[in-house]
Amino acid sequence: MSKLALGLAGAGGATGLGAVGAYQAGLFSSTEEDKPLTVKEVLSKEGYELAKDDAQFKTFFTEFKTDDGFIKEVNKHSDNNEDLKSDNGEKGKLALKALCSSYLETKDNLDKAVKWCVLRIQDKPLSSGKNWIPTNGNNEETEWKSAFETAKTEMARLGIEGITAEMNSETGHPKIKKWCLENKKLPINIKNQTVQNNVISWCSKQG
Structure with missing residues (x-):
């Protein structure tokens, strides 16, 4: 990387x-x-x-x-x-x-x-209308698959471990979920600003 x-x-x-x-x-x-x-x-x-x-x-x-x-x-x-x-x-x-x-x-x-x-990043309120993608529940897998499809090109470009732009959502959704769970726990600070932006973009949903 x-x-x-x-x-x-x-x-x-x-x-x-x-x-x-x-x-x-x-x-x-x-x-x-x-x-x-x-x-x-x-x-x-x-x-x-x-x-x-x-x-x-x-x-x-x-x-x-x-x-x-x-x-x-x-x-x-x-x-x-x-x-x-x-x-x-x-x-x-x-x-x-x-x-x-x-x-x-x-x-x-x-x-x-x-x-x-x-x-930590997960402790900061999201903007109006946005919520963190749940880590359990009836629609959890579907939502993470959708999140992966949206984010995979950028994740691959940034060299996120184990992610490629050609990867399908069946294989990729556990990887983005794991990444989100780990990075949501990072502290809010200047050095983590770009990571924070990515967490909010990739790990949350509208509504």
Whole structure:
């Protein structure tokens, strides 16, 4: 795959969490003395979007609470150090909001902030009249076949792994579905803007 295709293809390319490695390698600086940036400064510089409202924090908490590392961090911000693993999100969302806030002025928690506190492509509301193609349901296979036929020429041009312009929808629809599921989870940031545009174009439908 060409360097251009790698940059546009999404998951598995150079876009995902690229800022984390660069940050930890000391490539970001805020002064002439190469003072490391805070997590908040890096997120702003790289165009990440932080979760803000209770609904987003509740969604993130319920999704990530089976991760032992996540729940250990969140519990640090629960009332009386309560274990929130069984919480339905009402307490968890508040603890997660506090956790994310605590990361912002630090210089060594960027990876955790990106993993648990920023919006992913799938978290961004679509424009009016558009919805994500469902991953299950009665018409799911038909809709993914249609999506593949629409997108396959451009996907092949960009070098998306396993996709050719000659491929039929029977073979191709599981591939576009897999690509969409992986890339919808990428964080929103400047480097992922082209991938985000492709995800919205290829993985959503009207109505």
